[in-house]
Amino acid sequence: MAELTYREAIARGIAQEMRRDENVVFLGEDVAAAGGVFKGTVGLLEEFGPKRVRDTPISEQAILGAAMGAAMTGLRPVAEIMFSDFFAVCWDIVVNEIAKSRYMTNGQVSFPLVIRSGNGGGLRFGAQHSQSVESWAMAVPGLKVVVPSSPVDVVGLLAASIRDPDPVIFLEAKALYSTKGEVPEGDIHDELGKAKVLRRGDDATLVALGSMVPRAMKAAEQLATTGIDCTVVDVRSLVPLDTQTLLEEIGRTGRLFTVEENPRLCGWGGELVSIVGEEIFYDLDGAPVRITTPHIPLPAADALEDMAIPSVERIAERVQKAMQE
Amino acid sequence: MTTARPSTKASNTAPTADTRIAMYRLLVELRYFEKRAYDLFLQNLVKGTSHLSLGQEAIAAAFGVAMRPGDHTFATYRGHAHTLARGVPMGPVLAELLGRENGLMAGKGGSMHLTSVEHGMMGSYAIIGAHLPIACGSAWSAQYRGTDEVSVAFFGDGTTNIGAFHEALNFAKIWDLPVVFVCENNLYMEYTAIKDVTAVEHPAADRAAAYGLEKIIVDGNDPDAMHEVATAALDRARAGGGPSLIEATTYRHGGHSRADPAKYRPEAEVQEWLARDPLPMYRARLIADGVAEKELVAIEEATAKAVDEATEFAKAGAAPGEDLLLKDVWSDGGWTWRN
Numbered sequence: 001m002a003e004l005t006y007r008e009a010i011a012r013g014i015a016q017e018m019r020r021d022e023n024v025v026f027l028g029e030d031v032a033a034a035g036g037v038f039k040g041t042v043g044l045l046e047e048f049g050p051k052r053v054r055d056t057p058i059s060e061q062a063i064l065g066a067a068m069g070a071a072m073t074g075l076r077p078v079a080e081i082m083f084s085d086f087f088a089v090c091w092d093i094v095v096n097e098i099a100k101s102r103y104m105t106n107g108q109v110s111f112p113l114v115i116r117s118g119n120g121g122g123l124r125f126g127a128q129h130s131q132s133v134e135s136w137a138m139a140v141p142g143l144k145v146v147v148p149s150s151p152v153d154v155v156g157l158l159a160a161s162i163r164d165p166d167p168v169i170f171l172e173a174k175a176l177y178s179t180k181g182e183v184p185e186g187d188i189h190d191e192l193g194k195a196k197v198l199r200r201g202d203d204a205t206l207v208a209l210g211s212m213v214p215r216a217m218k219a220a221e222q223l224a225t226t227g228i229d230c231t232v233v234d235v236r237s238l239v240p241l242d243t244q245t246l247l248e249e250i251g252r253t254g255r256l257f258t259v260e261e262n263p264r265l266c267g268w269g270g271e272l273v274s275i276v277g278e279e280i281f282y283d284l285d286g287a288p289v290r291i292t293t294p295h296i297p298l299p300a301a302d303a304l305e306d307m308a309i310p311s312v313e314r315i316a317e318r319v320q321k322a323m324q325e
Numbered sequence: 326m327t328t329a330r331p332s333t334k335a336s337n338t339a340p341t342a343d344t345r346i347a348m349y350r351l352l353v354e355l356r357y358f359e360k361r362a363y364d365l366f367l368q369n370l371v372k373g374t375s376h377l378s379l380g381q382e383a384i385a386a387a388f389g390v391a392m393r394p395g396d397h398t399f400a401t402y403r404g405h406a407h408t409l410a411r412g413v414p415m416g417p418v419l420a421e422l423l424g425r426e427n428g429l430m431a432g433k434g435g436s437m438h439l440t441s442v443e444h445g446m447m448g449s450y451a452i453i454g455a456h457l458p459i460a461c462g463s464a465w466s467a468q469y470r471g472t473d474e475v476s477v478a479f480f481g482d483g484t485t486n487i488g489a490f491h492e493a494l495n496f497a498k499i500w501d502l503p504v505v506f507v508c509e510n511n512l513y514m515e516y517t518a519i520k521d522v523t524a525v526e527h528p529a530a531d532r533a534a535a536y537g538l539e540k541i542i543v544d545g546n547d548p549d550a551m552h553e554v555a556t557a558a559l560d561r562a563r564a565g566g567g568p569s570l571i572e573a574t575t576y577r578h579g580g581h582s583r584a585d586p587a588k589y590r591p592e593a594e595v596q597e598w599l600a601r602d603p604l605p606m607y608r609a610r611l612i613a614d615g616v617a618e619k620e621l622v623a624i625e626e627a628t629a630k631a632v633d634e635a636t637e638f639a640k641a642g643a644a645p646g647e648d649l650l651l652k653d654v655w656s657d658g659g660w661t662w663r664n
Contacts, residue, residue, distance in 0.1 A: 025469065051469065057499065059492035062458045066496065069462020069476070072447065073397070075469060077462075092489075096452050097459060105440040105448065106430040107653035141662075142654050165656035193664060241663040275663075 001184050007177040009151035010040035010116070013158030014078060016187060018048050021076060024162060027054040027063060028080025028116075037082055038118055038177050060090035064115065068098050071113040076162060084119040084133045084171060091136075098167045099142030111167045114158070119147070120211050120261050121293075121309055122175030126300035130174075132262040132293070134209065137169040138238045139266070144168040144192060145238040149213035151181040153236060156190025164192060173211035173261075193240030197249060201229030204255035204319060207246060207272060209235045212259040212310060219259075219315035228323055238268050246272065247280050254285035257319055259310055264295040289322050291315055340552045342616075344390055348548045349611060349621065351386035352604050353628045355406040358415055361632050362405065362422055366583055370640070371422045375436040376403040380546075380578035383603040384509050385410040387551035388477060391559055397447045397463045397476040399456040402437035404449030407479055411444040415631060416638035425642025432645040433653075447476075454489030456480070457506060461497050464504035464562075475562040477505045483514030485528040494536040494570060503562035505555075506570045509545060515581040516589055529572040538570045545573030546603040549610075578602075 004012060018024045026044060028036075032055040035042035045053045056063050060081060067079040081087055087094065098111050121130035137145045146161055146168055148154045154172070161168035198213070199220055208216035213234045220230040233249050235242070250256045256276055258269030269290045276288060291310045299305055340348070359377045366375060378385065389410025392398070400407035408418055413429065421428030422436050429441055437451040447463060450456035460478035467474040484490050485508060497504050508529035512519055525531035530540045543554045551573060558569035576598035580587035587595075612618055654660035 054500075057492075057495060059458075059496055061455075061489045062461060062492040062496040065455065065458020065460075065489070065493065066462035066465055069447075069459040069464070070466040070469070071462070072442075072459075073463045073466040075466050092452050092455055093458065097450065097455050101440075101448060102656070103654050104430060104434040104438045105442075106433050106649070107658065108430070108440055108442045109448070110656045112656075141660070239662050243663045 009154035013155040064093040081117040084117040119171035127297035147210040175211040195242035208259040251283040256288040355382040391555040402451040415635035420639035427642035454487035457493035464502035482510040482519040497568035501567040545575035
């Protein structure tokens with residue numbers, strides 16, 4: 001068992017799959033010689049060479065178009081979009097081409113590809129390099145959407161995404177790149193569509209994703225000292241969504257709190273609340289509460305950004321208040 | 326610079342007699358098919374929209390003959406001709422236009438998304454420019470896998486002003502990809518003349534130098550000239566020589582789409598181009614070069630019959646059933662997003 005950072009886990013996961021399958025190739029801006037602007041892909045060029053690990057120009061449509069064309073002709077590309085905000089300049093390839101073509105062609109083509117991207121705030125990069133776009137991707141039929149919250153999940157879910165026969169948007173929480181965690185030796189292969197219960201308590205269920213998972217865990221520890229015992233579920237995969245685990249864990253406590261980094265409107269928590277309302281309404285003991293970033297672009301200044309994104313304190317306060325109502 | 330020139334028997338790259346007959350057969354098929362498709366619109370049997378390439382068939386015919394099995398075609402929403410040119414049978418294509426279950430994609434794609442992977446027809450893409458980077462991807466895959474397959478992307482003049490065109494050309498060049506980009510310059514993007522909205526005279530060819538590519542302009546209504554240029558570009562890509570950008574000048578006989586009567590085009594211009602219709606022009610040339618007219622008549626008669634049969638096949642198709650609605654979002658055949 002070794003301790004790896006979240007960023008080191010990315011290279012570990014990609015390398016594991018590249019060793020296993022020679023059809024796995026990797027491309028993106030500054031990913032090869034430079035090892036990625038977040039140093040998430042250090043060492044891949046050295047191990048696998050320039051034929052399989054390729055630097056591209058700043059051409060996001062070309063990157064994703066190349067990944068799509070390669071995937072439909074036998075390769076399993078992993079493409080990097082450096083910041084998820086940049087999906088906006090290549091969203092056509094994702095939404096109109098990759099996501100729709102299997103359906104439109106009556107199943108003639110498949111797209112076994114992964115698009116990795118640094119997502120979300122916390123690094124004081126300002127509004128165009130800090131956005132949480134998971135709800136964009138979740139809204140598109142034909143895309144799987146995965147967001148790991150720990151190094152071991154980065155490796156396991158990346159492996160599962162690369163082996164999956166369908167396109168996966170793999171969103172890495174930028175705020176977590178420097179966090180550490182134990183990662184076992186050997187092949188790690190997780191499963192898409194499985195939420196993970198990180199902590200069990202009987203009073204309330206906190207459902208969190210990506211960078212919000214460690215914060216929800218810390219908030220739960222604080223709440224425990226005040227006598228509120230929380231369950232924390234890491235969603236991990238928005239599509240497919242593990243509603244089985246989520247509904248079971250929410251129904252068991254009767255209280256739902258979503259913890260979302262995305263701006264309020266149409267965040268994944270809204271969909272979860274609607275499923276809960278339709279299917280286990282009578283198991284609830286109180287109104288579901290969504291704890292999100294306000295519906296604003298993210299500000300750059302650390303003081304402002306910290307006010308915007310749900311903090312441990314805000315999560316704990318909000319849960320405590322709702323539980324007392 | 327390669328410019329348009331009619332092929333002559335003196336040219337050692339001129340198409341053979343068999344190749345020329347094959348091109349004529351395709352020209353006739355593409356023409357008769359799309360005329361029938363148009364008739365079926367008028368009968369309201371084709372719903373939605375449709376984009377015909379009547380008048381532009383020589384480009385598809387020449388490439389259709391010059392490409393090999395295993396090569397990959399990427400077309401736009403104006404893709405009927407390119408689909409048929411790869412050998413896809415007319416019946417399922419027409420049935421797709423009619424939205425029938427026996428259509429090429431069981432009615433799920435429609436006129437603008439014709440795809441037949443088994444024929445190397447890797448899709449028709451209805452967002453301008455998108456398929457150029459995708460063709461780079463299939464070319465990259467061919468290069469990576471060590472095959473000599475070539476990818477060919479066909480697109481209109483309007484595509485030359487969108488970002489994906491420029492990203493794809495640069496990308497193809499720096500990776501030396503076996504891909505051929507073919508601009509069908511029919512002088513109008515949709516309703517607007519391309520010259521009115523483009524900084525250079527030749528919308529594709531004048532941009533070639535910016536990507537280290539040769540400037541190639543060819544008469545897109547001349548099957549022999551097209552074939553020569555197509556073969557050279559395909560050979561080059563196959564031999565590891567990298568990408569080419571071809572600008573083929575042509576003219577669409579009708580409007581941009583079903584909704585467009587094309588009133589914006591000067592009558593004299595239309596007449597000038599109708600006089601350069603590739604079909605009668607090529608027919609006359611073949612006869613002048615010694616091909617027996619009865620051989621051409623036999624092709625025309627057989628094709629007319631085949632189009633009638635394809636029409637009957639398409640009309641006989643049932644509407645797609647509900648089982649198709651939720652099918653094939655994912656590779657497991659389903660659409661499930663939750664457990």
